[in-house]
Amino acid sequence: MKDLFGVVAVFDTAEAVKNAAARLRQQGYRSFEAYTPYPIEGLDRIMHPRPQRLLPGLMFAGAVLGAAWGYWIQYWDEALNYPLNVGGRPYNSWPAFTVGTFEFMLLVAVAAGFFGMLAVSRLPKLYHPVFEARAFVRASRDRFVICIEASDPRFDASAVRREFEQLGAEQIEEVRA
Amino acid sequence: MTMTLPSEFLPDAPVVAPDVTLTSLSEQVSSRVLMDRAPLWWWIGFAISSALFTVLIIQMGWLFIGGIGVWGVNIPVAWGLAIAEYVWWIALASGGTIVSALFFLTRSPWRSATNRIAESMLLSAAPCAGLMPIMHLGRPGLFYWLFPYSNVMGVWPQVRSPLWWDFICLICYILMSIMYYYAGILPDLATVRDLAKSRFKQIFYGILALGWRGSSEEWRNQRIVYAIMSAIMAPMVVSVHSVVGLDFAGGLTPGWHDTQFPPYFFFGAVISGSAVIMMLTIMVRWGYDLHDVLTGYHFNALAKVMLVGSVMLGYAYVWEAFGPIYGSDVAERTEFFQRIFGFTAPLFWSEKILTIVIPQLLWLPLVRRNQLLLFLISGGIIVGMWQERVMFTTASLEHNYMPSRWGVFFPTLWDWAALAGTIGLFLTLFFLFLRFAPIVSIAEVREVVEAERSK
Numbered sequence: 297m298k299d300l301f302g303v304v305a306v307f308d309t310a311e312a313v314k315n316a317a318a319r320l321r322q323q324g325y326r327s328f329e330a331y332t333p334y335p336i337e338g339l340d341r342i343m344h345p346r347p348q349r350l351l352p353g354l355m356f357a358g359a360v361l362g363a364a365w366g367y368w369i370q371y372w373d374e375a376l377n378y379p380l381n382v383g384g385r386p387y388n389s390w391p392a393f394t395v396g397t398f399e400f401m402l403l404v405a406v407a408a409g410f411f412g413m414l415a416v417s418r419l420p421k422l423y424h425p426v427f428e429a430r431a432f433v434r435a436s437r438d439r440f441v442i443c444i445e446a447s448d449p450r451f452d453a454s455a456v457r458r459e460f461e462q463l464g465a466e467q468i469e470e471v472r473a
Numbered sequence: 474m475t476m477t478l479p480s481e482f483l484p485d486a487p488v489v490a491p492d493v494t495l496t497s498l499s500e501q502v503s504s505r506v507l508m509d510r511a512p513l514w515w516w517i518g519f520a521i522s523s524a525l526f527t528v529l530i531i532q533m534g535w536l537f538i539g540g541i542g543v544w545g546v547n548i549p550v551a552w553g554l555a556i557a558e559y560v561w562w563i564a565l566a567s568g569g570t571i572v573s574a575l576f577f578l579t580r581s582p583w584r585s586a587t588n589r590i591a592e593s594m595l596l597s598a599a600p601c602a603g604l605m606p607i608m609h610l611g612r613p614g615l616f617y618w619l620f621p622y623s624n625v626m627g628v629w630p631q632v633r634s635p636l637w638w639d640f641i642c643l644i645c646y647i648l649m650s651i652m653y654y655y656a657g658i659l660p661d662l663a664t665v666r667d668l669a670k671s672r673f674k675q676i677f678y679g680i681l682a683l684g685w686r687g688s689s690e691e692w693r694n695q696r697i698v699y700a701i702m703s704a705i706m707a708p709m710v711v712s713v714h715s716v717v718g719l720d721f722a723g724g725l726t727p728g729w730h731d732t733q734f735p736p737y738f739f740f741g742a743v744i745s746g747s748a749v750i751m752m753l754t755i756m757v758r759w760g761y762d763l764h765d766v767l768t769g770y771h772f773n774a775l776a777k778v779m780l781v782g783s784v785m786l787g788y789a790y791v792w793e794a795f796g797p798i799y800g801s802d803v804a805e806r807t808e809f810f811q812r813i814f815g816f817t818a819p820l821f822w823s824e825k826i827l828t829i830v831i832p833q834l835l836w837l838p839l840v841r842r843n844q845l846l847l848f849l850i851s852g853g854i855i856v857g858m859w860q861e862r863v864m865f866t867t868a869s870l871e872h873n874y875m876p877s878r879w880g881v882f883f884p885t886l887w888d889w890a891a892l893a894g895t896i897g898l899f900l901t902l903f904f905l906f907l908r909f910a911p912i913v914s915i916a917e918v919r920e921v922v923e924a925e926r927s928k
Contacts, residue, residue: 310923317689333495333664334919335692343689351697369621373629382633392633395716396641402709403645406702410652413698417691420683427686433667436660436687438495 298472301425302328302445303456304432305465310336313440316463317342320444323459327448331426331435354412355405362404366397425473443471488582488921490765495919498766502661502913503668505761511908514760519908522900529894532887536608543887550870550882555609557862558892560717560738561745562602562899563643564858567714568746569595570650572778574706577699582924583774585917586766589661590757591750592654593912597902598749599647601895606640608891620644635719642713649709653702656695659685660916714742721865727808728869731796737789744782744828745858748851751775753903755848757912766913769842776841779854783832790829804874812868816881820864827857 307313310332317330321342330339367390374380375387414420426432426443435441444456453470460468489498511519536543546553569591576584607616619630619640630637662682669675685691715735722734754775758767797809813821831853834840841847867882906912 330689331687332689332692333499333687334660334916334923335696336689340689340693344693348693348697351694352701355698355701370632373621374632378627378629380631382631385633389633395635395638395712396632398712399638399641399645399709402705403649406649406652406705409698409702410656413656413694414683417688417694419685419691422679422684424684424686436664436667436685437499 300446300453301428301471301473302443302451303453303460304426304429304441304443304469304471305460305463306431306434306467306469307440307442307464308466310339310440312464313442314339314342316442316460316465319463320442320459324450325444325448327445327451329426329443329445331432331441331443333436333438333440336440348416351409351412351416355409358408358412359401359405361408363397363401365404366400367393369400370396425471428473429469429471431467431469439466486770487768487925488770489586489768489918489925491925493765493918493922495922498918498922499664499915500668501763502766502911502915502918503665505763505907506665506909506911507669507674512760515904515908518900519904522897522904525893525897526901527897528890529898532890532894533608535887536891537613541609541611543885544891545882545884545888547880547882549873549878549880550867552609552866552870553882554863554884554888555605555891557866558859558895559602559605559609560866561859561862562598562605562895563717564714564738564742564745564862565749565855566595566598566602566646566650566746567710567739567742568744568748568750569593569598570653570706570710571743571746572750572775574653574703574710577703578707581774582921583771585921586913587750587754587771587775588917589658589910589912589914590753591746592650592657593903593906593910594749594753595650596647596654597899597906599643599650600902601899603643603647604895604898605891635716635723638716639720642716646709646713649702649706653706656699656702657914657917658910659683659695660687661911661914663687664915665911710742711739714739721869726869726873727802727804728797728812728865728872731793733789733792733796737786737793740782740785740789741858741861744779744786744832745855747775747778747782748854748858751779751847751851752855755844757907761907761912763913766918772844772847773838773841776835776847779851780832780835783829783835783854787829790825804872808869808872811872812864815868816871817864817868820860821868824857824860824864827853828861 305316307316313330313332314336317328317339320328330336330343332339370393371388374389374393379387381387426441429441429443431439432441442460444451446453457468541555544553544555546555572584572591573588573595577588607613610616618628619637621630621632632638659682662678663685666675666678666682669678715738718734718736718738721729722731724730751772754767754771758764794809797805800806811817831850834846834850840850871881872879
């Protein structure tokens with residue numbers, strides 16, 4: 297028999313899953329995750345009380361880096377490597393470099409955000425044990441799923457099952473992977 | 474006593490039909506992607522589009538063999554349809570980002586169902602825009618010399634030119650738009666993956682969805698990044714189209730050399746972009762039978778954006794006329810009068826009617842609800858904006874400072890082939906988006922559905 301990955305409960309409203317998450321957290325469970333069809337206001341604060349500062353910071357760093365890169369390319373081009381005298385204007389004609397700098401800044405910021413989002417969410421990850429749950433396919437459609445993982449120190453399959461029953465889960469299932 | 478027009482939308486009118494549920498929404502939108510056989514209209518449309526795309530290939534072949542003399546461009550009118558259509562296409566594309574990014578920031582509920590159409594349109598139109606200036610180069614194969622890369626020739630581009638800025642803007646814009654599109658579509662691809670029945674489709678969409686599970690952590694990261702991306706894309710698209718305006722404003726040609734062109738061009742992007750989104754939304758709604766999801770609310774909102782675009786553009790036109798008439802530059806004035814009464818007069822006046830006069834009908838709530846009228850008005854706006862770009866580009870060159878160098882531009886068959894061909898490329902790409910990617914942002918409409926349910 298395959299190892300137990302966790303116990304999955306299916307809820308039918310966003311409110312129910314939010315209540316369940318708050319309750320589980322109160323009881324001291326830590327290794328659990330909610331899977332929902334759309335982002336639920338307030339759920340992320342229950343699941344992850346610490347604010348996510350890494351991604352905005354990453355995008356800001358990308359913007360600074362992109363601006364520096366964009367300006368440097370133009371400066372290197374026009375002032376150092378291939379100086380062209382255009383009507384006696386200074387080689388480092390910064391007003392003309394602003395557009396290129398701006399575009400590179402935004403490009404690198406967006407790229408940092410996009411790839412940062414994937415990296416922080418640990419994507420791409422084509423397989424995850426929770427995919428084994430039969431009810432899971434509906435988490436991307438119309439149901440709200442919570443999975444308590446067996447790695448949780450407080451994990452006890454029958455206790456978890458009872459807990460979910462009390463919380464009004466529509467369906468409860470053990471996930472083996 | 475306040476006066477309310479009987480057919481005006483109430484502020485709390487439903488955005489989607491009341492019978493749409495989370496279940497029906499996901500199944501309805503995904504089934505358009507997952508159906509085994511595309512509907513007949515899709516095949517007919519795709520066949521016509523690919524036929525037009527073939528015209529583009531033939532046109533490009535002939536152009537690259539014969540040089541750009543096969544077009545109507547000449548001296549003095551060295552910028553002809555290709556440059557005008559570049560501006561036209563990039564304006565249509567920009568409209569996609571305006572609807573999708575700007576109205577994400579304002580949290581407009583109608584944006585949720587139309588943003589994917591807008592972004593698919595933008596990703597289909599941007600390549601058409603990018604092709605135009607490349608085809609217009611004397612040696613198109615060397616277009617990459619514009620990119621600042623270290624090369625053995627020791628040659629670097631001249632970065633003080635608006636034309637170079639434009640190149641950088643377009644490259645950055647396309648790359649950023651792809652990332653913005655993908656960041657938004659990821660949850661929907663997961664929905665399609667989970668609904669797919671055949672093994673091939675499960676694997677195909679499984680790979681595209683990158684293993685998205687919809688965990689609260691993923692949602693949080695996606696939302697943070699998507700919001701910041703929107704805040705970046707909105708000024709980005711203003712910069713892209715403003716720089717297109719600078720291409721002209723930077724030229725010492727009467728009619729072009731004007732500081733108002735960056736916003737002037739951007740206003741054109743607002744109206745023509747929202748017009749093409751309107752047409753596509755109406756067609757998608759009927760073709761894919763998404764009447765519940767794309768409702769009168771969306772058309773009402775899009776029509777208002779179009780109306781605002783039209784009013785802004787009218788304002789820019791007033792100043793375009795005021796400058797030459799009030800100023801003392803004889804060449805500016807001569808060029809302007811030639812433009813409005815000379816060879817380009819038919820283009821000028823019919824364009825004003827199509828983009829400024831007729832859209833004023835949108836003040837009437839009745840018109841904003843009538844899809845046929847909206848479709849016709851939008852089509853008129855798109856044609857009108859094409860005329861505007863063509864007239865703007867050629868009329869100035871036709872009447873430059875020296876009367877002995879005046880000339881006329883007349884498009885040849887190959888000019889028209891380039892136009893038809895890029896329309897073919899656009900439609901081909903859009904039909905592929907329609908077939909293989911969810912055309913409505915399912916994840917975002919879910920929030921609208923839930924918000925309405927709890928109202």
